[in-house]
Amino acid sequence: MGRREQREQIFKLLFRVEFNQKEEMPEQCALFFEDEENGIPEKDIAYIQGKFDKIQEKLPEIDEMINTTARGWTTSRMGKVDLTIIRLAVYEIKFDEEVPDSVAINEAVELAKKFGQDESSGFVNGVLARFV
Template sequence: MNRRELREQIFMLLFRVEFNQKDDMPEQCTLFLEDGDTEISEKDAAYIRSKYEKIAEKLPEIDKLINETAIGWDTQRMGKVELTIIRLAVYEIRFDETVPTGVAINEAVELAKKFGQEGSSGFVNGILAKFA
């Protein structure tokens, strides 16, 4: 898989956080990687799992950053798709030195175009611009 495809898989796994208890997520991760619609190599599965776990570990901190930065919005009011995309991008901007800020924002906007509603890409771009 290329980086964009890996990011999409991480987004889809991270999206499950909104619908499952924290204790259920290890099982959800296994189900996602083994029984998903997409065939995922062992190497890619290890990368997806590792990055997901790093993001999940920092979710309280990421949500705090989002709530402090997104004036007039908070994580409770955001759509689940947009929130998940923003969480992924904020992690990449603040904690993943291998991803340039511009790439994180651009990829988040592309995810919003693909998975979000009309206007999602502009919303995601506006929130993330404040992190740049």
């Protein structure tokens, strides 16, 4: 599984945070990895779980960054898909030394095209451009 596919799986897992309490997330993660529809190879589970855990740990800090950087928008006003994509990208930009900023933004825009609404890619790009 390539990095793009791993990132997509992390996005899908991170999206569940919007609908579940923090205490429920270990069970949600187990269900996510058991779901054959996701088809995640055993060797990729540790990477995906590890990165998800790091992002979830930093969510309050990431949300604060988004709220202070995105002009005219707060996390509570953003669509859940767009917010999840932005959270993932902000984590990669600010905390993940392995991912270049331009790659994080490009991958976020691609996720927005695939999972978001028509305007999502432009919105995500605009918000993330303010972080670099």
